[in-house]
Amino acid sequence: MSIGNIFGIAGTALNAQLVRMNATASNLANAGSVAGTEAEAFKAKRVVFKALVDDNMTNAGAQYVGGVKVDRMQDDGIPIQAMYDPGNPLADEGGYVYPSNVNEVTEMVEMMASARSYQNNVEVVNTARQLMLRTLELTRS
Amino acid sequence: MDLLNNALGIHERALQTRSQRLELLAQNIANADTPQYKARDLDFKKVMAGELSQPMQATQSNHYQAGDMPGNDGLVYRTPFNTSFDGNTVEMSVEQSNYGKAAADYQATLSFLESRVSGIRKALRGD
Numbered sequence: 001m002s003i004g005n006i007f008g009i010a011g012t013a014l015n016a017q018l019v020r021m022n023a024t025a026s027n028l029a030n031a032g033s034v035a036g037t038e039a040e041a042f043k044a045k046r047v048v049f050k051a052l053v054d055d056n057m058t059n060a061g062a063q064y065v066g067g068v069k070v071d072r073m074q075d076d077g078i079p080i081q082a083m084y085d086p087g088n089p090l091a092d093e094g095g096y097v098y099p100s101n102v103n104e105v106t107e108m109v110e111m112m113a114s115a116r117s118y119q120n121n122v123e124v125v126n127t128a129r130q131l132m133l134r135t136l137e138l139t140r141s
Numbered sequence: 142m143d144l145l146n147n148a149l150g151i152h153e154r155a156l157q158t159r160s161q162r163l164e165l166l167a168q169n170i171a172n173a174d175t176p177q178y179k180a181r182d183l184d185f186k187k188v189m190a191g192e193l194s195q196p197m198q199a200t201q202s203n204h205y206q207a208g209d210m211p212g213n214d215g216l217v218y219r220t221p222f223n224t225s226f227d228g229n230t231v232e233m234s235v236e237q238s239n240y241g242k243a244a245a246d247y248q249a250t251l252s253f254l255e256s257r258v259s260g261i262r263k264a265l266r267g268d
Contacts, residue, residue: 002160006167013171020174049175066168068175117173120233124167127244131163134251135156138258 003135005063006128010121012052012067017118019070020047024111031102034083036090042100044076044107076101148261151192152253158188158215159247165216166240169231176227180219180236185246188215 027044035041050071052058058065078101086095162183172178221230 002157002164005164009164009167009171013173017174049172051172051175051178066164066171068171113174120170120173120237124170124240127240128163128167131160131244131247131251134248138251138254 003128003132005066007125008064009067010124010128012064012069013121014118016047016049016068016070017114017121020049020114021111021118023047023073024107024114027102028104028107028111030100031104031107032100034085034088034090034097034099036092036097038080038082038098041080041098042102043080044078044100044102046074046076048072048074078103149254149257151189152250152257154192155189156247156250156254158183158185159243159250163240163243163247166236166243169219169236170233170240172229173231173233173236174229175231176229178229178231180221180231182217182219182239184215184217191215 023045030042033042048071049068052065052067052069055065057069080098080101082096083099084095085091085097088097091097162185165181165183169180169182172180219230219235221232222235223232
């Protein structure tokens with residue numbers, strides 16, 4: 001039942017892209033946050049996808065083999081730039097605070113890319129649905 | 142009875158292959174952002190040629206059966222126009238156009254099937 005599987009496959013992709021969009025929203029929300037130490041500073045989160053290649057990666061007979069899943073979340077490796085701000089209550093003894101490494105432009109691009117991928121998969125579902133309905137009409141001709 | 146068993150002809154198998162191709166393209170689109178994912182496609186011509194030709198028969202006991210040979214399921218990896226940093230070979234424009242064409246092909250096969258069904262119906266009714 002191949003057409004039926006398309007719904008499952010596109011569904012996993014919708015789910016994965018939504019997680020990616022959530023991560024982007026979280027990154028943007030934390031773009032202006034500062035911390036007292038470099039370790040505590042907020043680092044942009046990146047979602048890493050992985051293909052569901054065969055039955056072993058899901059449960060047997062699953063409808064979405066060939067789909068995609070969120071493999072892990074990863075911190076962006078951009079180095080944190082310490083900022084001299086002795087008036088800040090969070091500043092360390094040297095007077096430095098550590099802002100997040102979020103780049104707003106990158107996040108906006110990421111959000112647009114995930115929104116586009118989401119739309120593509122919605123379109124896939126729509127086409128598959130139409131084809132399925134037309135196949136059902138076969139008995140009425 | 143052969144008339145009814147074979148009533149839909151090659152189109153039945155063709156529809157299966159078409160929907161299998163649609164599924165593969167949906168997989169490619171779903172994995173457009175997966176690192177190291179390699180886009181796949183189905184060679185419709187190859188699959189249907191395998192369907193039409195007679196399978197090879199082993200005439201000696203120490204010959205390999207044709208079923209033991211590596212299967213020709215028509216699955217091929219796509220060669221991308223451009224390489225990407227993460228090793229992904231899905232190109233959204235290519236996949237979208239292919240998916241659109243595959244949907245049209247599916248509907249074409251459906252129309253053939255429709256005419257077969259209405260032909261049989263007409264023959265059964267006899268008017």
